[in-house]
Structures are given as structure tokens and as C-alpha cells.
Amino acid sequence: MKLEISNMSLIDLQNIQDILLTEFDNFWSYTVFENELKNSNSEYFVAKHNTEIVGFAGIWKSLDTFHLTNIVTKISKRNLGIASALLEKIINVSKSESATSLTLEVNENNFNAIKLYEKYNFKKIGIRKNYYGQNKNAIIMTLFFT
Numbered sequence: 001m002k003l004e005i006s007n008m009s010l011i012d013l014q015n016i017q018d019i020l021l022t023e024f025d026n027f028w029s030y031t032v033f034e035n036e037l038k039n040s041n042s043e044y045f046v047a048k049h050n051t052e053i054v055g056f057a058g059i060w061k062s063l064d065t066f067h068l069t070n071i072v073t074k075i076s077k078r079n080l081g082i083a084s085a086l087l088e089k090i091i092n093v094s095k096s097e098s099a100t101s102l103t104l105e106v107n108e109n110n111f112n113a114i115k116l117y118e119k120y121n122f123k124k125i126g127i128r129k130n131y132y133g134q135n136k137n138a139i140i141m142t143l144f145f146t
């Protein structure tokens with residue numbers, strides 16, 4: 001699939017505003033994204049196939065420690081390499097901005113996401129108990145660049 005990865009603009013966000021929950025099953029509201037786009041420590045990307053937005057992802061930059069905050073592929077377009085393309089972009093941006101690591105939390109039952117991160121050499125470094133609610137633990141995974 002031919003993909004173009006670019007920085008998420010406010011117009012991109014408005015284009016997916018009404019389908020964030022239904023077609024991406026994303027847990028963030030439009031307002032959260034709008035604030036993230038204004039945050040100078042954050043950077044968000046969209047993957048487009050022709051003009052259709054088929055995925056998005058973002059990072060939060062804290063000194064040399066970067067955090068993957070969100071990565072989602074449109075439900076109808078999963079398992080086609082879209083999240084891989086977004087993650088590769090984020091890894092390249094992190095390296096080019098001299099990050100020493102890229103960290104994320106993932107639900108311990110989200111096997112597809114864990115496979116995605118393991119494919120790019122993220123290592124399980126810890127657990128946050130009840131991070132997503134009672135008995136719903138998060139695994140902390142980190143990709144080290146040094």
C-alpha cells in the first residue's frame with residue numbers, strides 16, 4: 001500500500017473528528033488532540049493513502065526521553081503495514097532529534113500492538129499495575145537508541 005506520512009494538521013484532525021471513535025476506535029477525544037497539536041513538546045503524524053487518512057501516531061518529547069502517546073490504524077485498514085510505517089517515521093524522528101529512548105505503555109492483552117513493538121525491538125522493561133483500570137495492567141516497553 002502506497003502511504004504518505006506527514007505531520008498532522010488541524011485540518012487533518014477535523015477531517016477525522018467524527019470518526020475517531022467509530023472508525024479508529026481511538027480513546028482520545030478531539031479536544032485532547034487539539035491540545036496536543038498546540039503542545040510544542042508533542043508531534044503528531046498521519047498516514048495517508050491517496051487522500052484518505054488511514055492512521056495516526058504521536059510522541060511526547062521530554063528532554064532526550066521520547067514517549068509514544070498514541071498509534072492507531074483505521075479499523076478497515078489493519079494488518080497492512082500502516083502502523084509499521086508510522087512507527088518507522090517516529091523512530092527516525094526520535095533518532096534525528098537525539099533521543100536516547102522511546103517508551104510506551106501497552107495493555108498487557110493487546111497482543112497485536114505488542115507484536116508490532118517487538119518487531120521494532122522494543123523491550124519489556126516493567127509493568128504498571130491497574131493502569132487501564134482494575135486488574136488491567138500496562139506493560140512498559142522501551143526502544144533504546146544508545
Ligand SMILES: CC(C)(COP(=O)(O)OP(=O)(O)OC[C@H]1O[C@@H](n2cnc3c(N)ncnc32)[C@H](O)[C@@H]1OP(=O)(O)O)[C@@H](O)C(=O)NCCC(=O)NCCS
Pocket residue numbers: 025070071072073074077078079080081082083084085104105106107110112113115116117119
Ligand atoms: C496495534 C495496531 C496499531 C497495529 O496497526 P496495523 O496497521 O494493523 O499494524 P501493521 O499492519 O503495521 O502490523 C505490524 C505488526 O503487528 C503485528 N500485527 C498487527 N496486526 C496483527 C494481527 N491482526 N494479527 C497478528 N499480528 C498482527 C504483526 O507482527 C505485524 O507485523 P508483520 O505484518 O510484519 O508480521 C492496530 O491494531 C490498532 O490500531 N489497534 C487499536 C489501537 C491500539 O491498540 N494501539 C496501540 C496502543 S498502545
